[in-house]
Amino acid sequence: xxxxxxxxxxxxxxxxxxxxxxxxxxxxxxxxxxxxxxxxxxxxxxxxxxxxxxxxxxxxxxxxxxxxxxxxxxxxxxxxxxxxxxxxxxxxxxxxxxxxxxxxxxxxxxxxxxxxxxxxxxxxxxxxxxxxxxxxxxxxxxxxxxxxxxx
Amino acid sequence: xxxxxxxxxxxxxxxxxxxxxxxxxxxxxxxxxxxxxxxxxxxxxxxxxxxxxxxxxxxxxxxxxxxxxxxxxxxxxxxxxxxxxxxxxxxxxxxxxxxxxxxxxxxxxxxxxxxxxxxxxxxxxxxxxxxxxxxxxxxxxxxxxxxxxxx
DNA sequence: ATATTTGCAAACTATTTGCAGTTGT
DNA sequence: ACAACTGCAAATAGTTTGCAAATAT
Numbered sequence: 082x083x084x085x086x087x088x089x090x091x092x093x094x095x096x097x098x099x100x101x102x103x104x105x106x107x108x109x110x111x112x113x114x115x116x117x118x119x120x121x122x123x124x125x126x127x128x129x130x131x132x133x134x135x136x137x138x139x140x141x142x143x144x145x146x147x148x149x150x151x152x153x154x155x156x157x158x159x160x161x162x163x164x165x166x167x168x169x170x171x172x173x174x175x176x177x178x179x180x181x182x183x184x185x186x187x188x189x190x191x192x193x194x195x196x197x198x199x200x201x202x203x204x205x206x207x208x209x210x211x212x213x214x215x216x217x218x219x220x221x222x223x224x225x226x227x228x229x230x231x232x
Numbered sequence: 233x234x235x236x237x238x239x240x241x242x243x244x245x246x247x248x249x250x251x252x253x254x255x256x257x258x259x260x261x262x263x264x265x266x267x268x269x270x271x272x273x274x275x276x277x278x279x280x281x282x283x284x285x286x287x288x289x290x291x292x293x294x295x296x297x298x299x300x301x302x303x304x305x306x307x308x309x310x311x312x313x314x315x316x317x318x319x320x321x322x323x324x325x326x327x328x329x330x331x332x333x334x335x336x337x338x339x340x341x342x343x344x345x346x347x348x349x350x351x352x353x354x355x356x357x358x359x360x361x362x363x364x365x366x367x368x369x370x371x372x373x374x375x376x377x378x379x380x381x382x383x
Numbered sequence: 384a385t386a387t388t389t390g391c392a393a394a395c396t397a398t399t400t401g402c403a404g405t406t407g408t
Numbered sequence: 409a410c411a412a413c414t415g416c417a418a419a420t421a422g423t424t425t426g427c428a429a430a431t432a433t
Binding site for chain 3: 409410411412413414415416417418419420421422423424425426427428429430431432433
Binding site for chain 2: 179
């Protein structure tokens with residue numbers, strides 16, 4: 082049965098306090114504020130465990146590494162800002178899209194990602210932008226691929 | 233300026249003759265029928281070059297490694313079969329989804345992926361299924377994460 | 384002739400796993 | 409006590425890159 086370790090709590094808290102889905106690396110950095118010695122392997126192990134326990138859910142966007150957020154509302158979508166790369170939840174949904182599939186195919190679910198500019202980045206080169214680059218959720222990946230996938 | 237090598241032609245042909253987006257590994261296997269000694273690095277280099285030249289476009293699905301297809305129809309979406317994992321193009325589109333974004337956000341594009349069963353897999357345990365597993369476009373990846381990418 | 388391309392191996396990034404030591408219950 | 413958990417290092421998978429040999433023009 083599961084134990085309550087400092088590292089697990091720090092990981093859970095880091096995600097609970099974020100206002101958007103976090104990458105494993107972002108979780109590590111946030112959780113290290115509580116547990117300095119925390120290792121990335123422990124983050125991955127706990128993310129996987131917390132997903133299986135139903136506390137977290139993975140957020141997969143096209144060409145992006147998986148992010149993690151608390152399980153909340155069941156069906157929802159995401160928005161990625163083309164400027165700061167951060168990902169936000171979108172609670173609206175276009176509804177049933179089964180009609181879009183080819184003849185003979187059955188559709189039971191869908192993923193939707195919107196792209197554009199988030200509220201912070203829509204504003205002109207305004208000095209009032211308070212978000213720091215390190216908080217952008219950005220990671221590396223060229224335009225063509227990404228990051229990737231492993232299996 | 234670009235040269236016309238046997239390997240580049242084999243790679244281009246493999247994708248042109250496929251009826252769905254292919255993974256780099258699938259491109260390699262198909263192109264090796266023409267050029268047995270072909271290496272995976274050459275496939276990656278050519279895929280990147282062909283994308284930059286505008287001949288190919290990457291197809292990124294959530295939690296999947298990038299696939300590649302010919303540049304054709306501009307805006308379209310994809311369907312992934314939950315059984316055989318293959319990906320198909322969907323030419324229909326729900327239209328403008330800007331209204332779904334939060335207040336203050338601007339939307340200029342979207343990605344949509346439908347999930348369900350493809351025509352071949354909808355049919356019951358019918359012996360007439362002629363597709364072989366190796367043609368399934370499947371690759372490895374657990375449910376939670378996936379591949380990834382690099383930077 | 385010569386600049387581009389290729390194959391191979393090494394390097395890289397993201398993620399997973401083995402293992403011995405640490406810790407929660 | 410002792411099974412679960414952790415950190416570290418090694419292992420994987422996908423992708424990229426350096427380099428000498430091969431090749432298109």
